[in-house]
Amino acid sequence: MGGYLDRTHYGVLGPVAYRAYVPHGIAGWDPVIGTATAGRVKAAGDRIAAMAARLPSHRSLRWCLNRSEGIASSDVEGISTTLRSLSLLESLRASHDPERRRRDTQALGAARLTARAGEIGRRTGEPVGLSDLLGMHQRLFEATSVPFEPGRLRSDDIWIGPAGATPTEALYVAPPADRVGPLVGDLMEFASARDLMHPLLKAAVAHLQFETIHPFPDGNGRVGRALIHCVLQRNWPDAPPIPLSAAIAENKQAYYQSLRPYQTYTGDSDSPIRDACAEAAAGYIADAAEVACDYTQAIALAVADMHAQWDQLGLRPHSAAAAVLEAMETMPAAGVAYLCDTTGRSPNAVRRGLRTLTAEGAIAETRDDHTGRRAFEAPVLLHIVDHRQELLRRCWQERQSGTNSSPGELLAQWRRDVAPSTPPEQEPLRCSHVGERSDTRCTLPAGHRPPHRYT
Helix, strand or coil, rough: CCCCEEEEEEECCEEEEEEEEEECCCCCCCCCCCCCHHHHHHHHCCCCCCCCHCCCHHHHHHHHHHHHHHHHHHHHCCCCCCCHHHHHHHHCCCCCCCHHHHHHHHHHHHHHHHHHHHHHHHHHCCCCCHHHHHHHHHHHCCCCCCCCCCCCCCCCCCCCCCCCCCCCCCCCCCCHHHHHHHHHHHHHHHHHCCCCCCCHHHHHHHHHHHHHHCCCCHHHHHHHHHHHHHHHHHHCCCCCCCCCHHHHHCCCHHHHHHCCHHHHHHCCCCCCHHHHHHHHHHHHHHHHHHHHHHHHHHHHHHHHHHHHHHHHHCCCCCHHHHHHHHCCCCCCEEHHHHHHHHCCCCHHHHHHHHHHHHHCCCCCCECCCCCCCCCEHHHHHHHHHHCCCHHHHHHHHHHHHHHCHHHHHHHHHHHHHCCCCCCCCCCEEEEEECCCCCCEECCCCCCCCCCCCCC
């Protein structure tokens, strides 16, 4: 259709007329974009396709990329948390502040959503269907309490704007609910088609159409960004899940502006103006992909450095300390009970391993702020996700200025950017002994004479 429908909103002041936007279908559409934008799309796509060969095979890297994507995609929607908080939610299994638990559970759902989108994309022999999209929405809201049924298309009209805004005050009013089903079917046909369109352009157009349809009561931004990964994985199944949402989160206004022309276009389906509206979104997604690749290559060096330091510890392959490090590759903030369950080792063996690792500086001991329970952290993995903003901003600045620093230079500058301005005061070394019954570390200085003290 590519135009507006007249609608009526029945509010407290009575009926008010408004207009809802309905886009053209995109099945069979091959938008023609300018030479410069096509070059940006191709360059970004080439980097994504080649990324797997450029990265180390550490599973901790892919895991951090997935968590970074999930946390950042939630952050775009105003749901902010950290990898540390998310890991403690998963590993301590303790009661937390309800608001913190809500944020963490939704961010964890977004990470699982991204992983599920990649799985669907790698199923290259089958089309992407409505059931896949509904399943992605369900995955996002697993273990959450929401006032709607996840995995169902919306049955009401929806609009985007400030909290409490009516459709007449909205920034954008999505298609009426009765138009959603046919539009989603058309979108799935487009995403599944085998054609000559560049995969990154296809992913950008699919995302653009999804956000324009806004087919769910909530979660549209997160599912729509996961759809990009789904389309890319159909063409580059070996490529790592570069954190596009992390790049988008650091340049949000430009992201929203890139969607706007398409969501206000009225005209014929074959108009060059419609192509130009799609080009605006494709150009932004290409730039965000480049930034995400810059970030990925820089943190890959940090992860490789961390593993090299771990290798230098000379741990026996089957020791408890080695098992603990392996577990913390994908849970960089964890409690003793979780590490026992994951490694299959006894509490005493895990504690001995933890004492070895903390003494060597491979991990750090800390406590959960909300529960007070003891936890252990792999600082590098937490750092590259929870301090990603500084590195991503620098990547955007270089992209926009035409600068081209190497991954090593970006990493070195980022480490300087996030280093504390003054060195922290050094606390006296504490005894590393942990009480067998209390599971509490001795409070006396290291090297003290017996007995130990725990309070």
